[in-house]
Amino acid sequence: MAQVCVAVSLERIAKDSEVFSTASPATSVETLTTALEENYKVKKVLGQGKFGRVQEVVRKGTKKRFAVKVVASSKQSEDEVQLLASLRHGNIVCLHDSLEQDEMLYIIMELCSGGTLKSWIEDRQDEHLNVQVYTAPPKRVFANCMWQILDALKYLHGRGFVHRDIKLENLLLLKAGPCPQLKLADFGMATEFQKGELMTQRCGSPGYMAPEVLRGGYTELCDLWSMGVVFYQMATGRRLWLFTRTHEQHYDQVLAETPLTLKSNAHWSRLGPGALEMAQDLLSLECSRPTAACAIENDWLRKYVLGGDDRCCSIS
Incomplete structure (x- = not known):
């Protein structure tokens, strides 16, 4: 199981009323969409799953590193963004920004570089x-x-x-x-x-x-x-x-x-x-x-x- 250092377990398998979470190994770097590329440069893929991926990005100008979770836009993913935006605690991962384009949601968070x-x-x-x-x-x-x-x-x-x-x-x-x-x-x-x-x-x-x-x-x-x-x-x-x-x-x-x-x-x-x-x-x-x-x-x-x-x- 990959060690994904961001706020996400990437793969969820839903069966009837059951929801599981797992993570899959990263494979290769993928290109971010134009909307995200305007302000961020992708460095590497941290994790890849059935329904999304996590990538390390660098903010252009400031050179600050973040993690971006890329998932299909849905009520569940939008609710996750809203909840993260409302939380302020030193032991909860911090939301930096979010973008939506072409039915995809990009959740940009602080990067935790120490692993899991x-x-x-x-x-x-x-x-x-x-x-x-x-x-x-x-x-x-x-x-x-x-x-x-x-x-x-x-x-x-x-x-x-x-x-x-x-x-x-x-x-x-x-x-x-x-x-x-x-x-x-x-x-x-x-x-x-x-x-x-x-x-x-x-x-x-x-x-x-x-x-x-x-x-x-x-x-x-x-x-x-x-x-x-x-x-x-x-x-x-x-x-x-x-x-x-x-x-x-x-x-x-x-x-x-x-x-x-x-x-x-x-x-x-x-x-x-x-x-x-x-x-x-x-x-x-x-x-x-x-x-x-x-x-x-x-x-x-x-x-x-x-x-x-x-x-x-x-x-x-």
Whole structure:
């Protein structure tokens, strides 16, 4: 899966009421339309999917670099632009501009040059005696990453929107380095929600979708489950669920194995007391799952984010 450093999972496969997101490898540089070429010069293709592509561009005159998402113009893509334009948060990717021509929409956003959180985690894998060994980030770095994502979700939910596609590929690093500043990206599945009303569309990425999403009745807390999956993968370097042949087999697996009970091991021990419990809370059934505003007050999280002067990440 390509590491696309922009606010988008490029390919969506819709089947009945289900929506998935995946990304495909980039192939070659394509020419932008005249409208965009007036102000931008294309540098390279960052990702290519069934329904769109992402390219790195440079603004003529200022030489500033951006990422442009090129998709067919639709109500969904126009809604994504409107939502991005309304969001102002240090851990949410920033919209710069948008253009429309010949039924195509060009969404111009800040470029995150550090890759995805998925690639960052993969870089921490090493081979020892033909066995893959994962080294989790230091406690403070780990906690800062979790804090940034939760703060973005707290802000988003507070404005009445749910993301619905939280995953490692949609968490971008502004720059490469050992202490990431993260940006939440790809709001193509985001939607407005009303307190007390359930959403019903099965929406998200397999492996990250909450059990209540699979059942067809959920709230904004589905984002916190997905956050729990991210937490687990960042702590252990492993997928929460084993591979299955089909999406339906995976859904059956999730429904059969929840509620989950996480087991302590060396990975969790290295993160200190409280880390496993926080992951367990995020991966609990919806009725017991914390909100983003509650989760960000977790004692383990606050201990390593706020406890001391050696914080290395920007979390504003």
